[in-house]
Amino acid sequence: MAQTATHYEVLDIPRSLKLSNATLKKAYHRALLRYHPDKAAAEHIVGGGAPGAAESTDNSKTAKYTVDEILLAYNTLLSPQLRKEYDLSLEASKNVGKDGGNTAGPVDSLDLDDFEMRYENDKMVFTRSCRCGEKEGFLITEDELEELSGEGQNEALVGCVGCSLWFRVTFEVIEGS
Template identity: 25%
Template sequence: MDPYVLLDVRTDATQAEIKAAYHRALLAAHPDKNITSTIDIAALKEAYRVLSSPELLKNAKTGPRPAQIVSLSDFTELPAGDVWEHPCRCGANYCISASDMDAGRHLVPCASCSEVVWVGYEIVEE
C-alpha cells in the first residue's frame, strides 16, 4: 500500500508532519484505544520507515517495480467474464479486470504477497 495513503499525509509533507501523522495512526490503531481496528501496525511502521528515509522515499515515489512481464494471453478468463487471473508463485493470484484495462493499468499486484507484474495487452478500438 502507498505509505502516503497509509499515514494520510500529502506527498509534499514535511518530516515533522509525517512523524505527527505516524503517531496519530499508531494511536488510532492501538488495540487499547480501538478494539475493532483492522490497521496493521507493522504496515504503519514500514510506511514511516520509508517516508523518513530519503533513499527509501525516492523508491516509494517511483512506484512498484514489476517482478516480471506477463501477457494477458497467459491469464485465465474467469467464468463471470471481464476478469482474468494468473497464478503467483506464492499460491495466490494476480487479477486484472476489463475496467483496469480500459483505464490503461498494466501493473497488477498479487492478492496475497507483495509481488507486482506488468500485464501486456493491447486495447482494441471497435
C-alpha cells in the same frame, strides 16, 4: 531528516489500496496549507508559545516539505499507473538488504494472453495463479485495462494478493470485440 519521506508521509495519508481522488485532493490541499512557507512563518510569529495555544501533536514542526515535493506526491498517487510503479519501488526498497540482497528482483513480463478470462457482472476479469499458492493471485479487470488504455498505456503492473511477486502485463485493447 535522515530518511526521505514517502509520498504517503508527505500527504499524511495511509497507504491503503483504495484512495479516492477526492481523498487525495483533500490531503494535497491540507499538506499545501500545513507546509506553506508564508503560513508557517505567520504561525511562528503569532502563535509561538502564546498562552492557551494548543500544542501540535503532528510532526509538522520537524518535517518540512516543499511545494514541489507535495505536488510530486499528489501527481504520483493520483495516477493509477504511477502509483502502482511507486508502490512497487517502495516494496523493492524495503526488500533491499534482506537475506543478503534485493529479494524483490526484476519485474517479469507477461502478456494478457497468459491469464485466464471470465465474465463477472458483464465485465471481463483476467486472473492468474501465483507460485505462492493463490489460485487467483493476480487479477486485472476490464475497467482497469480501459482506464490505462485511455491514458495511452499498454501495460499494467499487477501484484499478487498473497505475496510480494509482481508482473508487468502487456495488453492491447481491440475496439468492437
